[in-house]
Amino acid sequence: MRRTARLLTGTALAVAAAGLAAAPAESADGGALQVYPATATPGSQVTVNTAACGAKAAAAAGDATAVGAGTFTLAPSTHEGEAIGEFRVPPSAQPGTYEIVAKCAEGDRRVTGDLMVALSGAGHEQVQPRGSVKTGVGGALGPDPVQTTAGVAALAVAAAGGTWLLHRRARGDGI
Structure with a gap:
């Protein structure tokens, strides 16, 4: 019973620690840097705002x-008490x-937020490859069906001849 209680207590503490680690970063006065969209693709525009200033x-x-976008300025916005700024995620991100x-320009407040960069995000379709691979072998339905048919016939004759020779050898008739 004690072992189960310790296991459950340890699990509960681990879950609580994970929850604290996942909490958004906030400044001393409770404001955080909000990033929109939270997940962006290379080349897209990102807006950040905060009420912490x-x-x-x-x-x-x-x-x-x-992320490689450099510095940018957050200016007072039309929303009461918020500063807003923008930057572009570089295509090489x-x-x-x-x-x-x-x-913040006034005081020593520092706020942070997370931006996740993904190769494809919501609203973006993944590009599927198109066309054929140039291997020099050709395909089953290549550009010339006569050549394809001739190749299949040659393979069938070779297989039949090889089988006949192996059968004669196994019987002892020789070649």
């Missing part, structure tokens, strides 16, 4: 160098999760 929504300096940072 105060009621007057002072400007902030954004940093997306982790690799799939993964990147930390986007904003530092």
Whole structure:
């Protein structure tokens, strides 16, 4: 009974720790950097906003160098108390999760948010390969059905002849 209780307690602690680790990063005053869309493809536009820079929504300096987009500016928006900015995910960005940072102009507030880069996202269709592979062998329904038929006939004759020779050898008739 004690062993089961310890196992359940350990599992509950592990789940609680995982939940804390997955919580969004927030500043000391409770504001976070919100990233839209949270999952983007290379070449797409990303918008970030935060209410952590105060009621007057002072400007902030954004940093997306982790994904290769460089720095950008967050300016006061029409929404009360929010600063907003944009950057473009570079076409060379690799799939993964990147930390986007904003530092408020007034005070030492620093907020972060996560951006996930994927090769294809919602609303994007995956491109399927088209055409044929040029191997030099040809296909079953190649450009010339007469040549295909002749090749199949040659293979059938060779198989029949090989079988007949093996049968004669097995009987001891020789070749």
